[in-house]
Amino acid sequence: MEKERIKWIDAVRGWAIVLVILGHTDLANMNREIFVWIFSFHIPLFFVLSGLVFRIKEERYVDFFKNKIYTLLVPYLVFRILEIVIDVGYSLLLGDQMIRSDIINSVVGIFAQARNTSFESGLWFLPCLFLMQNIMYFIIIIKSCIKKYILILGILCIGILYQVYINEPLPWYIDIVFTSFIFILLGYIIGKYRQIFSSRGGIKYIWIIGLAIVHVLAMHENYNISGHSTNLYWNCYGNVILFYIAAISGSLVWILIFNQFYRNEKILAFIGKNSLLFYVLHQNIIMPICGFGLKKIINYQELNYLQSLGYFCIETILICLVCVPFVHFINKYLGFCIGKKKLSGKKGNSFLK
Numbered sequence: 001m002e003k004e005r006i007k008w009i010d011a012v013r014g015w016a017i018v019l020v021i022l023g024h025t026d027l028a029n030m031n032r033e034i035f036v037w038i039f040s041f042h043i044p045l046f047f048v049l050s051g052l053v054f055r056i057k058e059e060r061y062v063d064f065f066k067n068k069i070y071t072l073l074v075p076y077l078v079f080r081i082l083e084i085v086i087d088v089g090y091s092l093l094l095g096d097q098m099i100r101s102d103i104i105n106s107v108v109g110i111f112a113q114a115r116n117t118s119f120e121s122g123l124w125f126l127p128c129l130f131l132m133q134n135i136m137y138f139i140i141i142i143k144s145c146i147k148k149y150i151l152i153l154g155i156l157c158i159g160i161l162y163q164v165y166i167n168e169p170l171p172w173y174i175d176i177v178f179t180s181f182i183f184i185l186l187g188y189i190i191g192k193y194r195q196i197f198s199s200r201g202g203i204k205y206i207w208i209i210g211l212a213i214v215h216v217l218a219m220h221e222n223y224n225i226s227g228h229s230t231n232l233y234w235n236c237y238g239n240v241i242l243f244y245i246a247a248i249s250g251s252l253v254w255i256l257i258f259n260q261f262y263r264n265e266k267i268l269a270f271i272g273k274n275s276l277l278f279y280v281l282h283q284n285i286i287m288p289i290c291g292f293g294l295k296k297i298i299n300y301q302e303l304n305y306l307q308s309l310g311y312f313c314i315e316t317i318l319i320c321l322v323c324v325p326f327v328h329f330i331n332k333y334l335g336f337c338i339g340k341k342k343l344s345g346k347k348g349n350s351f352l353k
Contacts, residue, residue, distance in 0.1 A: 008262035009049060012254055013272030016045045021282050022316045025291070028229075030300060030308035036229040040219040040243075041250025043125070043232045044183045048251045050129060051187020052194075054136060064137055068130055071339030076126035078337045079280040080110050083121070086285055114169040115233060122283045124233060128173045132184050135177070139185070155181050163235050175235055186248065190255075208256050211249045218246035271320065276338055277327045282319050286326075290318045 019042045028035040058064040084106045102118070109119030113127060135155070142148050159178025169175070219242075222230065226238030230246070237243040271278055294300075300311045330337060 006053075007264065007269055008258045009053060010269040010272035011262050011265060012045070012258045013049055013275045014268030014270065015254065015258070015272075016042055016049065017271055017275050017278045018268070018316060018320065020046075020279065021287075021319055022312060024283050024287060025312045025315050026300065027309075027312045030303070031305065031312065032229075034309060036223055037219065039229045039231055040222075040246045041215070041254075044180065044247035045251040045254060046125070047129075047132070047180055047183035048187035048190070048248075048255070050133070051136070051184035051189075052191040052255075054133065054184065054188050054191065056137060056140060061137060065134065068133055072126050072130040072133075074336070075276055075280060075338050076123050076130075077110065080121055080123055083123070083284045090288065113172050115173065115235075116169055123280060124173050124176075125279065128176050128180075129184075131172060131174065131177045132181055135181060136184060136188065140188075152181075152185065160240055163237065164240070167235055169235075173233075176232055179235065179237070180232060182244070183247070183251070204256055204260050208253055208260070211253045211256070215246055215249040215253055218242045218249065222246060274327045274331070277330060278320065278323050281323050281326055286319050286322050290315060290322060294318070 019038050023035065023038045023042060027038075056064060058067060084103070087106065088103065105118035109117075109121055112119045113121055113124060115124070139148055139151060142151070155178055159175065159181065162175055163179055167175075222238040222242035225242070228236065228238065230237050230243050294311070294315055298311060300308050303311060331340075
């Protein structure tokens with residue numbers, strides 16, 4: 001039962017990272033509705049899945065802390081440095097002059113991440129998840145339920161109030177940690193009572209349909225009120241209540257769908273098992289090459305709605321395919337880059353563990 005549960009969770013991870021890649025194409029320019037739909041839940045889904053598999057195996061906090069450094073911050077550091085090197089290489093190749101201050105800002109940004117500044121990075125999710133999981137550790141070990149509830153409510157209120165009245169970028173995306181912490185907590189609660197997923201039957205269809213309707217209505221109404229899509233990275237939520245309703249219901253819909261219908265499909269499960277690598281490789285390493293090549297062949301701006309959607313789906317598939325050999329190579333020879341303590345360890349690494 002445990003192995004089966006992990007397989008369908010891997011498949012959800014795979015689907016979520018595919019949506020992340022699709023959302024990082026130029027989809028917003030041609031297929032706005034699809035873009036709004038994806039961004040209404042895809043990052044919250046990752047946080048919920050992270051909570052779903054979150055467990056404290058270490059007896060001491062120092063061991064837990066070291067493990068999270070190894071599995072989240074080491075990959076972040078390695079691939080952020082690689083991104084900087086590649087950025088310099090792209091600049092030289094294209095004849096652009098990357099000034100010294102840009103390089104210095106990129107290096108400083110490794111340790112002082114903040115959105116909408118010269119220190120920002122596409123790998124923001126890893127340090128953000130690192131902070132969330134450390135907060136989760138202390139919430140779990142607190143014995144008093146009253147203290148737990150006060151701490152959880154305090155975190156949520158701080159996040160919402162900061163977003164509404166201040167909304168200035170904080171280092172390591174601490175502001176996102178506060179507003180999004182509820183998702184990893186929700187996943188953890190679901191994981192503790194995962195027996196609700198053990199049965200397959202009509203009641204699940206009712207939940208799936210009901211949650212899907214709630215998701216679409218909340219997403220649509222939030223977009224009508226705010227006039228823009230939600231975006232966790234930019235701390236942009238529109239109506240906060242509608243945002244949480246859409247994000248939670250959208251995440252639960254896909255968790256229930258994969259739990260109900262997953263039948264040993266291998267492609268998404270493979271992507272999910274290697275979600276960390278697909279995440280760190282796709283946007284700033286693989287996507288510029290694939291996107292540049294496709295644009296030389298097809299001008300997507302001349303396509304109609306369905307044709308452009310097909311174009312971006314093909315681009316997403318191509319990016320995933322190009323990632324695969326790199327995933328195999330890193331798993332086999334550079335396991336330390338993704339938190340594998342031994343090169344002979346299991347293939348694949350998900351940053352949701």
